[in-house]
Amino acid sequence: MLKNKGNFFVLETAHTSMLIRAGETRAEYLYYGDKIGDFTGTELLEAEEEACGLSLFSPWGGTDFREPSILVRSAEGGAACDFRLKSARIAKRECAEELPCSYGEEKCVRLEYFDGVQKLKLILQLTAYADCDAVCVNASLVNAGKKPVYLERFASVQAEVWGKDFSLITYDGGWASERQRHAHKLDLGKCENASFTGTSSNRHNPFVMLAREGEAYGVNLVYSGNHREAAEADDSGRTRLIAGINPFSFSWELNAGETFHAPEGVLVYGKSEEEVSLRMRRFVSRHIVRGKWKEKERPVLVNNWEGTYFDFTRERILDIAKKAAEAGAELFVLDDGWFGKRDSDRCSLGDWVDYAQKTGGIESLADEIRAMGLKFGIWVEPEMISEDSDLYRKHPEYAMKIPKREPVRMRYQLMLNLADPQVQGYVFRAVSRVITATKAEYVKWDHNRMMTDCFDKNTRGGEYYHRYILGLYSVFRKLVERFPKVLFEGCASGGDRFDLGILSYMPQIWTSDNTDARDRIRIQAGTAAAYPQSTMGAHVSAVPNHQTGNRNSLEARFLVACGGLLGYESDLTKATEEELSAIKKQIAFYKEHRMLLQFGEYHALGDAFGGEWAGYLTVSEDKSSAFAVVIVSEYRLGRSNVRAKFAGLDEKAYYRVSLRSPSGDWKEVCTAYGELLVKGSVSLGGIFGDTNVAENSNPVFPRAYLFEKCAAPKKKQS
Ligand code: GLA
16 A cells, blocks of 8 residues: 655555655655554654665765666766656556566556756656565656667666665575575675576576565566676665666667666565565565466476487377376476477477477377377477577578677577567567467477577667567567467576566476475475465476486475476386376375465475475465475484474464375374464474385485364363
């Protein structure tokens, strides 16, 4: 809810308040934190000197020598800006057409500023999402002058808070080790989190937090390209956090009359990191994911990639699909290798036409799979081009290359120049043809390399990275408009582009190529810091694991995958009868509890980043049922003192608690009030003895619990 009294504005959500004072020439944050009932009494704060407040943005050019959020250079070369507040009001929210944007609120606090020398109008729109305690910021800059100006940085959002003892929490890693939590103590210093790969990246996710005991501020971007978050604590006792497009290799020419829109920034406050995560996930489910699949149950899939790689025939695919159908899966996904002459990763990207000798006809293959009662899904990697492809032979100019320079190849492939509208048109048409021909109900959109050799003859160099992303979004926009029922799953070598930009078009993303239960529990825990389980593709794959060589029980792999969108990724024809019947049982269980598993309120358990065990709890909306998984990764024989607090359960409710046996059966182990389960530090000890470790190497020990509300025992009459 938005309130305005005099020159005060309050953005109020269910549990937080953001108080902004619009002064004579500037606006500032007076307060952002736990909800305050009323904002009378703010005169106290008003007494403060204007210039000492907490700023909403910080243009280069004054006496604030901290990290600036805006730097605009005039045609003559000067780079100072002095934006004066011209108006502050509650207004209708306007979103940029070319960028994805959160949705669900019509009104915002609109602040308009003007720089009289450069003739620049700066507009900030702040929107409050009451139900999930998020505030979104949309910043744009209008050139109201007669000459071009050059944006060298234009961050999306700036948070500023009192205190200099915060840590910047980041989620970093690489391929197969995405989104590992790190805490960087600021200590009167600066810390940056940024990507340079052209993607939001598996190296540094755009979601970060400023956190200290008792409070945390989360920031994310609705963006899929190079980003940068910088946090600085200074001696005046303030900490600033800015987030936006990475200013590295960014310089945008803004001509007279033009507007530049920064990607949307998202702010969430909470009393702890966990609370921020909870709110952020809710925000993503309700105000980022959209269309037919929003809060809608997702199918259990079987994907052939790790089962066959490129080496398949129509018969082999049909055999796997048959097993998938028998096991109760609902969707079969034909991965890489079905097009062009694609027998290895050295060719054919760009030739999105049936490899008929291999598939025996993709359209009839899809139909045959559908006849088994499965939906049909297909893999594409449309932003790429192989030099050994008909597309490259016909249109070498479509590839992203710098003239006269040998391009960098990754996985033997080049990227397409999506900054070029002609190439965008090609990609849209090519993918549309695939979907139309196969009637695919699901599309996995992959992206398997980083961006190098950025060049387009019609694009200024400093604009390339962002124009690429705008080009990509324009293709996505048209595709989801044309195929509103298709379930799109984003993928980028696993989770190289797990961000709110992708999720605005594609409701789910393949979390990581690493499906080893030991690593996966950690990767999913880091991902869940900002993204709900309904966005995370999570598959059970074969042992030994193809990435790590590690072996874990089918049960452990399944229970970890239950923390996301369940799939199986192996050659099911090679599974034993015993394994197949276990898989069948697993899928039946998952389907029975699917709403809870995919859309329940998710709580992280334990410590995935250094603790002996980690897991998750997901609780139904009415808290009548819950499911928890605990994965002990550092179990030492003879030691059984593992304890959990199941925060998230209804403290007043009485629950029946059942424990899952390794064979997938459930046994009631106790009944207890929620309060005890939440506060009581429940022992998980002594329960690992029955796990079959005989053939495991470096195994993890899984446990799963079901909580079901039941009638409390009657109190004895005294
Ligand atoms: C990437 C994906 C995998 C698979 C392969 C196919 O690595 O992350 O899931 O689709 O590409 O080449």
